[in-house]
Amino acid sequence: MGFIGRAFLRLLHALSKAFAVLIALLHTVRPRRRQRIVAEGEPSPRWELAVIALLVGAACFAVMFIVIYAADWRRQTQLLGLAIGGAFALLATALIIASKQLVVSEELEEEYPEVGDPAEQLNVTQIVTETGSRMTRKRFLKGAAGAAGAALGAALIVPAASIGPVLDTESLYYSPWRRGRRLVDEEGRPYRATDISNTTFYTAYPENVDHEVLAAPIVVVRVVPDRLDLPPGRDDWAPEGILAYSKVCTHAGCAVSEYRKPLFPPTSPQPAFVCPCHYSTFDPATGGSVIYGPAGRNLPQLPLMIDDAGDLRAAGDFSGPVGPSFWGVRS
Amino acid sequence: MLRRAVGFLDERTGAAPFARKALRYLFPDHWAFLLGEVALYAFIVLVATGVYLTLFFEPNTATTTYHGSYAPLRGVEMTEAYKSVVDISFDVKAGLLIRQTHHWAADVFVAAIVLHLMRIFFTGAFRKPRELTYVIGVLMLLLTLPEGYLGYSLADDLLSGMGLAIGYAVALSIPVIGGNFALLLWGAPFPGDETFWSRMYIAHVFVFPILIGTLLAVHLALVASRHHTQFGRRGRQSERQVLGVPTFPGQTPRSLGLFFAVAATLFLMGGLIQINPVWLWGPYHVGESTNGAQPDWYLGWLIGALRLVPDFDVVIGDRTLVPNPFWGGALFPMVVFAALFAWPWLERRVSGDRRAHNVLDRPRDAPWRTAIGAGFLTWVFLIFFAGAADRIYVFLGISYISQIWAYRALVIVAPFAVLLVTRKVCLALQRAEAIEAEQEEAEHEAERAAAEPAVTSRG
Numbered sequence: 001m002g003f004i005g006r007a008f009l010r011l012l013h014a015l016s017k018a019f020a021v022l023i024a025l026l027h028t029v030r031p032r033r034r035q036r037i038v039a040e041g042e043p044s045p046r047w048e049l050a051v052i053a054l055l056v057g058a059a060c061f062a063v064m065f066i067v068i069y070a071a072d073w074r075r076q077t078q079l080l081g082l083a084i085g086g087a088f089a090l091l092a093t094a095l096i097i098a099s100k101q102l103v104v105s106e107e108l109e110e111e112y113p114e115v116g117d118p119a120e121q122l123n124v125t126q127i128v129t130e131t132g133s134r135m136t137r138k139r140f141l142k143g144a145a146g147a148a149g150a151a152l153g154a155a156l157i158v159p160a161a162s163i164g165p166v167l168d169t170e171s172l173y174y175s176p177w178r179r180g181r182r183l184v185d186e187e188g189r190p191y192r193a194t195d196i197s198n199t200t201f202y203t204a205y206p207e208n209v210d211h212e213v214l215a216a217p218i219v220v221v222r223v224v225p226d227r228l229d230l231p232p233g234r235d236d237w238a239p240e241g242i243l244a245y246s247k248v249c250t251h252a253g254c255a256v257s258e259y260r261k262p263l264f265p266p267t268s269p270q271p272a273f274v275c276p277c278h279y280s281t282f283d284p285a286t287g288g289s290v291i292y293g294p295a296g297r298n299l300p301q302l303p304l305m306i307d308d309a310g311d312l313r314a315a316g317d318f319s320g321p322v323g324p325s326f327w328g329v330r331s
Numbered sequence: 332m333l334r335r336a337v338g339f340l341d342e343r344t345g346a347a348p349f350a351r352k353a354l355r356y357l358f359p360d361h362w363a364f365l366l367g368e369v370a371l372y373a374f375i376v377l378v379a380t381g382v383y384l385t386l387f388f389e390p391n392t393a394t395t396t397y398h399g400s401y402a403p404l405r406g407v408e409m410t411e412a413y414k415s416v417v418d419i420s421f422d423v424k425a426g427l428l429i430r431q432t433h434h435w436a437a438d439v440f441v442a443a444i445v446l447h448l449m450r451i452f453f454t455g456a457f458r459k460p461r462e463l464t465y466v467i468g469v470l471m472l473l474l475t476l477p478e479g480y481l482g483y484s485l486a487d488d489l490l491s492g493m494g495l496a497i498g499y500a501v502a503l504s505i506p507v508i509g510g511n512f513a514l515l516l517w518g519a520p521f522p523g524d525e526t527f528w529s530r531m532y533i534a535h536v537f538v539f540p541i542l543i544g545t546l547l548a549v550h551l552a553l554v555a556s557r558h559h560t561q562f563g564r565r566g567r568q569s570e571r572q573v574l575g576v577p578t579f580p581g582q583t584p585r586s587l588g589l590f591f592a593v594a595a596t597l598f599l600m601g602g603l604i605q606i607n608p609v610w611l612w613g614p615y616h617v618g619e620s621t622n623g624a625q626p627d628w629y630l631g632w633l634i635g636a637l638r639l640v641p642d643f644d645v646v647i648g649d650r651t652l653v654p655n656p657f658w659g660g661a662l663f664p665m666v667v668f669a670a671l672f673a674w675p676w677l678e679r680r681v682s683g684d685r686r687a688h689n690v691l692d693r694p695r696d697a698p699w700r701t702a703i704g705a706g707f708l709t710w711v712f713l714i715f716f717a718g719a720a721d722r723i724y725v726f727l728g729i730s731y732i733s734q735i736w737a738y739r740a741l742v743i744v745a746p747f748a749v750l751l752v753t754r755k756v757c758l759a760l761q762r763a764e765a766i767e768a769e770q771e772e773a774e775h776e777a778e779r780a781a782a783e784p785a786v787t788s789r790g
């Protein structure tokens with residue numbers, strides 16, 4: 001290795017000498033040099049060394065990234081991040097040192113561009129007005145062009161209506177609940193009245209209907225019947241004190257998935273449904289009325305009945321439209 | 332060699348004079364001028380990581396069952412979209428690094444734009460002849476918000492679904508046309524028809540990035556055509572002469588260094604700091620939601636507004652006309668952006684200043700602008716913080732309801748208080764400078780007076 005190394009060095013030496021001679025020759029041939037554009041500066045070999053070291057370091061980190069990628073270690077994400085982030089960080093340091101120490105940072109002056117060129121502005125307006133001077137029925141032409149433009153624009157926009165049922169908003173009132181439809185859980189098992197305890201709340205869906213429909217999910221709770229204070233006409237909507245409401249908040253459409261159930265009734269407020277998005281709070285005992293938060297409409301209530309087998313069934317559709325409000329929605 | 336390459340290109344494009352100009356374009360030097368560059372470089376990282384993610388993401392809401400390597404979700408039914416995001420996180424090598432870097436880059440991108448906007452505003456850089464540059468910048472900020480929202484909505488995890496539900500409610504709340512508009516976008520009542528996901532996808536990976544990229548190019552072209560603004564501090568800078576470091580050799584290594592520093596930060600964050608662990612949230616279902624849900628920071632001001640606005644709808648008889656989400660979710664951001672867009676012309680009308688400006692104001696030089704800006708920022712940021720009231724309740728136990736009432740009072744009072752104090756501070760700083768200048772003047776005079784007798788004695 002020593003021998004080869006020395007031979008290589010000698011070769012390099014000879015080459016560099018030949019190169020120097022060549023440069024000298026060129027200089028004698030063309031002695032005149034162009035004036036510098038970039039200001040001259042002192043060389044700083046130490047900083048050059050630092051930059052070289054940083055660049056080599058960046059290369060090492062990049063190679064490490066490849067190795068980690070190939071090697072399937074634990075915590076691969078963290079190691080990959082460290083490797084590629086480290087490579088970038090060293091590269092950044094190298095460049096910043098280079099900008100401060102290896103290149104001249106000359107501060108130069110230059111004129112700001114003129115703000116506007118009045119002569120050219122005049123030319124532009126002149127070209128446009130002179131072009132129009134041949135036309136005699138300007139108003140008609142403008143009107144016709146405007147009509148063509150407007151009609152064509154409208155024609156090009158109209159197909160956008162295919163994107164969605166823009167004119168028919170009846171679907172916003174859709175509900176899959178009908179009288180007699182059974183309440184089932186996520187897995188499709190029917191809820192029996194005896195399943196509903198008064199300590200928690202249950203999420204139910206209409207049987208044999210897509211669960212991912214805004215009006216499908218409902219919350220079911222059991223309240224002591226003499227605490228009930230439902231609006232008029234809903235006397236038989238809560239058999240045994242079992243109540244059902246749409247699970248979708250009437251404010252912004254999140255699922256009302258928090259049930260504030262008092263663990264110690266004397267000091268805790270009454271049970272309530274709470275939406276975790278903007279904390280609209282609804283009272284199940286009074287027909288889903290809003291007791292706090294930005295919701296504008298009560299939670300729609302679903303009338304319930306218990307069939308002969310003891311299963312819970314809907315006794316009709318909701319008391320109002322489900323989900324967030326829109327222009328003209330019935331309260 | 333270089334000479335030949337330059338010759339080749341110039342003979343075929345005629346670009347040499349332009350390139351020479353570009354290489355010697357001057358960049359005035361101040362750290363705050365780098366904020367826009369940070370945004371630019373975050374955008375580059377976003378595009379690069381985003382393209383990678385598109386190779387694995389599936390914008391499809393057909394249901395499937397998970398069998399990947401994340402055990403807790405095995406056997407769970409989910410959409411193809413959500414499954415592909417979980418797969419990117421666990422089964423694509425380097426996938427989680429790229430996903431998290433993409434998400435962090437989005438947060439840093441918007442933050443850098445907001446800081447850049449603040450710098451531009453408080454130094455008066457938006458004034459003639461740079462109003463268009465400013466308006467395009469604000470427009471880009473406006474576009475980044477839906478772009479980011481679409482990005483994290485595509486994952487179809489529980490949080491993204493809740494965010495989409497709120498977005499749907501806000502669309503629905505627009506007066507008169509809300510119902511039609513929401514149905515047009517979603518194709519059907521929430522959660523929308525099966526094409527909705529591919530619509531969001533094409534908007535996120537194509538429409539919005541193209542718009543932002545195009546505006547970015549125009550923004551930069553306008554900056555270059557009018558040249559950078561500069562601070563007039565060292566006496567050499569003036570309205571007619573720009574003083575700065577040329578692109579080559581001074582600015583290029585600096586700017587590239589900044590690019591790699593931004594990339595380093597984002598990839599280190601992406602590798603080391605967890606963000607949006609969708610596998611913990613689970614798939615979204617219409618009937619499910621979770622407590623403690625927060626959007627990405629740049630939409631925090633909207634959730635804050637939705638929570639702060641009191642329970643108020645426009646109702647006639649038993650019909651709701653304007654539902655509540657409209658105020659916080661649509662009207663509030665419209666007011667904020669309208670104010671941002673209109674500001675250069677508002678200020679021009681009030682101040683009557685129609686001249687072109689290349690030298691920046693320091694905030695104290697324009698006390699009214701600085702005061703109004705500070706008050707406006709206070710207003711928006713208080714509403715932003717109100718969005719975190721539920722988290723404050725969890726961490727500090729301060730009742731949510733009393734916090735909301737406190738914020739309601741604060742968002743009315745605090746901006747004016749901040750406005751008045753800021754103006755006073757600006758004026759005081761101006762006075763202090765005047766006094767200092769006077770003192771210096773007096774000292775100079777004293778020195779001159781002390782020097783004079785020596786001169787006369789010699790004579």
